Amino acid sequence: MKRTVFLLVGAFLVLMVPFSCNEDTVNLDPIGFTEAGYYQNEEQMNEAVFGIYQRLGFFYKWNVQGFVHRVDLLPSDDLTRTGSGPFENFVGLDGNNSTLANIYQYSYDMIARANTILQKIEENGDLAYQREPDLLNVHRGEALFLRSWANYKLWNTYGTAPLVTERIIDLDNAFPPNTTGTELLDQAIEDLRSAIQLLPEAWDDNNLGRATRNSARGLLMKSLVYRGSVNGSSPDFTEAITVFNSISGVSLMPNYRDNFDATLENNNESLFEVQADDNVLETNGWLTAATDGFPVIGEINSYYGYYTTSFEAGVTYLATESLLNAYNPEDPRYTLAFDAGGENTNVLKYISTDQLVESGNPSNLSVNNTRILRYADVMLLTAEAIVRSGGSLSEAMTLVNRIRERARNSALPNDETGETPPPSSEPADLAVPATADEALELIFEERRLELAAEEGHRWYDLRRRHLAGEIDLTTWDFSSTDPTFEFREFNVNFPLPESEVIDNPNMNQNQGY
Numbered sequence: 260m261k262r263t264v265f266l267l268v269g270a271f272l273v274l275m276v277p278f279s280c281n282e283d284t285v286n287l288d289p290i291g292f293t294e295a296g297y298y299q300n301e302e303q304m305n306e307a308v309f310g311i312y313q314r315l316g317f318f319y320k321w322n323v324q325g326f327v328h329r330v331d332l333l334p335s336d337d338l339t340r341t342g343s344g345p346f347e348n349f350v351g352l353d354g355n356n357s358t359l360a361n362i363y364q365y366s367y368d369m370i371a372r373a374n375t376i377l378q379k380i381e382e383n384g385d386l387a388y389q390r391e392p393d394l395l396n397v398h399r400g401e402a403l404f405l406r407s408w409a410n411y412k413l414w415n416t417y418g419t420a421p422l423v424t425e426r427i428i429d430l431d432n433a434f435p436p437n438t439t440g441t442e443l444l445d446q447a448i449e450d451l452r453s454a455i456q457l458l459p460e461a462w463d464d465n466n467l468g469r470a471t472r473n474s475a476r477g478l479l480m481k482s483l484v485y486r487g488s489v490n491g492s493s494p495d496f497t498e499a500i501t502v503f504n505s506i507s508g509v510s511l512m513p514n515y516r517d518n519f520d521a522t523l524e525n526n527n528e529s530l531f532e533v534q535a536d537d538n539v540l541e542t543n544g545w546l547t548a549a550t551d552g553f554p555v556i557g558e559i560n561s562y563y564g565y566y567t568t569s570f571e572a573g574v575t576y577l578a579t580e581s582l583l584n585a586y587n588p589e590d591p592r593y594t595l596a597f598d599a600g601g602e603n604t605n606v607l608k609y610i611s612t613d614q615l616v617e618s619g620n621p622s623n624l625s626v627n628n629t630r631i632l633r634y635a636d637v638m639l640l641t642a643e644a645i646v647r648s649g650g651s652l653s654e655a656m657t658l659v660n661r662i663r664e665r666a667r668n669s670a671l672p673n674d675e676t677g678e679t680p681p682p683s684s685e686p687a688d689l690a691v692p693a694t695a696d697e698a699l700e701l702i703f704e705e706r707r708l709e710l711a712a713e714e715g716h717r718w719y720d721l722r723r724r725h726l727a728g729e730i731d732l733t734t735w736d737f738s739s740t741d742p743t744f745e746f747r748e749f750n751v752n753f754p755l756p757e758s759e760v761i762d763n764p765n766m767n768q769n770q771g772y
Contacts, residue, residue, distance in 0.1 A: 298379040298382075298383050298387060299383065299386060299387055300387055300389075300390075301387065301388060301390055301391050301394055303387070304376070304379070304380075304387050304388070304394070304398055305394075305398070307372070307375070307376055307379070308376055308398050308401050308402065310372050311369055311372045311373050311376070311401070311402060311405045312405065312469070312534070312559075313559060314365055314368045314369045314372060315369060315405065315408070315533060316533055316534075316535075316559030316560075317361075317365045317368075317559075318362070318365055318412075318533075319533045319535070319559075319560075319561050319562065319629045320559065320560055320561070320562055320624075321560070321562040321564065321571060321621065321623070321624055322361070324571065324572065324573050325357065325358065325361060326562055326565070326572075327358050327361050327362050327365070328562070328565065329344070329346045329358060329565070329576075330346055330358055330359065330362060330416060330715075330753070331415075331714065331715025331718055331719075332565075332576060332712065332715060332718070333346040333347050333576065333718075334346055334347075334349070334718045334721075334737075335715075335717035335718040335721055335737070336579055336581050336582065336717065336721070336735065336736065336737045336738045337578065337579060337581075337582045337707065337711050337712055337717045337718075338576050338577065338578060338579060338582075338606075338712060339576070339577050339578075339579050339738065339739050339740050339741070340565075340574050340575065340576050340577065341574055341575045341577070342574055343741050343743060344574070346358075347739060347741050347744070348739065348741040348743045348744040348745065349744065349745060349746050349747065349750045350743050350744070350745055352750065352753065352754055352772065353754055353757070353772055354754040354755060354756055354757030354758075354760060354768055354772055355756075355757050356753075356754065359416070359417075359753055359754060359755075359756060360756040360758070362412070362416055363413075363417070363420070363755070363756050363759065366409040366410075366412055366413050366420075367409070367423065369405055369406065369408070369409040370406050370409050370410070370423050371423075371426070371427070372402075373402040373403070373405050373406035373409075374402075374406070374423065374424070374425055374426040374427075375426050376398060376399075376402040377399065377402050377403075377426075378425070378426045380395060380398060380399055380402075396457040397457060397458065397459060399453075399457050400453070400454040400455075400456075400457030400458035400470070400475070401454075401458065401469065401470050403450040403451070403453050403454040403457070404450070404451065404454040404458065404470040404474060404475050404478070405470070406447075406450055407446070407447035407448075407450040407451045407454065407475075407478060407482070408447075408478060408631075410422070410443045410444070410446050410447040410450075411443070411444065411447045411478065411481070411482055413443050414441065414443035414444050414447075414485075415485075415715070415719050415722065416753055417752055417753055417754075417755055417769065418751070418752035418769065419437040419438055419439065419752060419755070419767075419769055420437070420438065420443065420755060421435035421436060421437060421438060421763075421766060422435060422438050422442055422443060422446055423435055424446065434763045434764060434765045434766070435763075435765065435766075436765040436766060437765075437766055437767055440490075441485075441486045441489060441490060444482050444485060444486045445486070447478070447482045448479060448482050448483060448486065451475045451476075451478055451479035451482065452479065454470070454472075454475040455472050455475045455476060455479065455502075458470055458471055458472045458474070458475055459471060459472065460472050460473070460507070460508065461508065467525045467534075468525055468532065468533075468534035468628070470531060471530075471531075473506050473507070473508070473509060473530050474530050474531040474632060476502050476503075476505060476506050476530075476637075477506070477530040477531065477632040477634075477636070477637045478531070478632060479499075479502050480499045480502050480503055480637050480640050480641070480644075481632075481636070481637070481640060483495040483496070483498055483499040483502070483644075484496065484499050484640045484643060484644055484647075485719070485723050487499070487644070487647065488643075488647065488723050488724070488727050488729075489723055489726045489727050491727070493647070493648050493649070495644075496643075496644035496645075496647045496648035497644075497648050499640065499641065499644040500641060500644050500645060500648070500650075503637060503638075503640075503641040503644075506530075506634075506637070508527075509527055509528060509529075509530065509634045510527045510528065510634065511527075511528055511634060511635060511638075511661065511662070511665045512526055512527060512528045512665075513665070513668065513669075514665075514668070514669045514671075515591065515592050515595055515596075515665060515666055515669040516595045516611075516612060516669065516671070518630055518633060518635075519608050519609045519611075519612050519627070519630070520612040520627075521612055521613055521614035521625075521626060521627035521628075522612075522614075524627070524628040525628070527634075528633050528634045528635065529630055529632070529633060529634075530631075530632035530633065530634060530637070531631045531632040532628040532629060532630045532631050532632075533559065533561065533628055533629045533631060534559065534628055535559060535560050535561040535625060535626045535627060535628050535629070536559050536560060536626070560616060560624040560625060560626065561609075561624075561625040561626070561627055561628060561629045562623065562624060562625060563609045563610055563613060563623075563625055563627070564621075564623035566604060566606040566608075566609070566610050566712075567604055567610065567623065568603050568604055569621075569622075569623045571621040571622070571623045572623075575603065575604055576606065576712075577604070577605050577606065578597050578599075578605050578606055578711070578712065579737075579738035579739075580738055581736060581737075581738035582597075582707070582711055582738070583597060583599050583605075585704065585707060585708060586708060587685040587686055589683050589684060589685035590666055590683065590685045590686045590708070591666055591667070591669040591670045591671075591683055592666050592669065592686075592708060592709070595607065595608075595611075595669060595671070596608040596711060596712065597711075606712055608711070608712050608713065609625075609627060609629075612627070613625050613627050614626050614627050629714070630713070630714070631714060633710075635662055635665075635709055635710070636706075636709075636710060636716065638658050638661065638662060639658070639659065639662065639702060639705060639706050639709065639710075641658055642655040642656070642658040642659050642702050643655075643699065643702050643703075645658075646695050646698045646699055646702065647695075647699070649695075652691050652692060652695065652698050653691045655698055655702065656689055656690075656691050656692075656698070656701075659689055659701065659702060659705050660688040660689060662705060662709055663686040663687070663688060663689070663705070664688070666683075666686055666708075666709075667682045667683045667684070667685065667686065668682045668683075670682070670683055686708070689701055689705075699729075703720060703724070706720060707720075721735070722751055725751055726751060732746050732750075732751065733746055733747065733748055747771065748771075749769065749770045749771025749772070750771070752769045752770075753769070754768060754769055754772035755768055755769055755772075
């Protein structure tokens with residue numbers, strides 16, 4: 260306390276000292292870097308790129324119970340929660356929701372950082388990359404990939420959020436209007452096509468987790484299939500199939516649970532995942548000296564405490580009865596991902612193979628990377644693209660059955676003997692259906708079983724199918740235990756932050772809010 264008093268008194272005394280304008284008091288060197296003195300070499304450009312990744316981590320951290328995972332996970336028919344909340348029952352959602360405001364801020368922070376890098380590459384590229392000229396295009400590719408992920412996220416959350424493709428440096432460009440249709444996905448697709456040409460096929464061990472060509476291919480596929488399903492655009496499905504066929508060097512992991520194991524991060528099935536650091540107060544895990552340069556303070560730990568009864572979450576997320584009933588009990592994924600008999604908790608995915616931050620505060624921060632893009636996901640998207648483009652139903656079902664075969668072989672060794680049991684008989688291979696509509700239903704059901712309680716896959720699938728007119732979410736069984744549940748047509752897009760709508764004369768609030 261004394262030190263605080265001394266500092267305050269000292270500050271007051273300084274204010275009392277008369278100042279005069281002379282060379283000694285005016286022409287002072289700035290403390291730390293200014294923009295004019297930064298972005299000058301490979302190290303500084305690298306640190307600036309890492310700053311975009313660091314902001315990505317904010318989507319997966321605890322954030323003092325302000326974790327934003329709920330916006331992707333709860334609205335579907337896969338998960339419900341204890342108590343009541345707006346992303347469970349859709350009641351009370353409005354532009355003052357702080358979680359939605361955070362997603363908006365994090366997304367545009369990523370976009371702003373990416374746009375700044377892209378601008379500086381154009382302005383300073385010849386100077387900044389003299390020692391490693393090949394790094395220029397790699398950094399451009401990373402910025403485009405991460406910007407596309409943010410736009411993909413914005414479209415799936417708000418639908419009509421503004422599109423920002425250049426750094427905003429004056430008020431004339433500070434108030435972009437709403438987008439319409441799939442404009443955000445359109446930009447993501449354009450960026451990802453370029454990123455594929457710029458990113459490396461792989462990174463060395465010291466840089467695992469940075470975006471690769473396969474990362475961009477996977478996200479491009481998702482964006483194309485999403486856009487195609489909403490717009491009925493067959494060329495999008497054809498391109499998605501071509502992109503899938505260009506993915507190389509990856510494969511399904513032998514066991515389904517490998518994808519959520521803290522000891523098997525960045526594995527052969529992973530196309531992209533957030534890199535969780537093991538220090539709660541650490542800066543970006545890739546920056547070795549952030550205090551000497553680009554400031555990107557903030558932890559990048561993962562968080563899954565909402566699947567437990569931890570006080571940190573303040574709520575527990577549970578698999579719905581509808582989801583649990585969708586599995587054949589003999590399907591190994593059923594017991595690997597869920598504890599159907601759990602009274603207060605029943606989700607095991609990530610939890611049973613988690614690794615918590617040592618001596619973390621709070622205690623439920625995880626070092627287990629969240630898998631954002633998996634090969635199994637894009638395999639099922641490819642099956643969907645084949646069906647929607649009028650392709651072979653047999654070829655599509657072959658991809659689905661590869662996923663199911665891996666599931667059959669995912670039984671764990673016996674705890675006592677260590678012996679691995681023979682493959683399960685379930686889930687059995689699916690027969691080729693008679694119609695494309697039947698094939699699509701089988702594919703979406705398999706997506707639900709394979710990707711349950713992950714990364715918002717189910718909500719995004721339901722949302723795009725509703726937009727396409729294939730299903731009607733106003734009559735859908737969400738399997739919610741909340742008696743106040745009510746999904747209305749406009750809930751397909753969440754409200755934009757009211758403060759942004761008020762401050763931006765060119766932006767309108769989403770319909771219904």
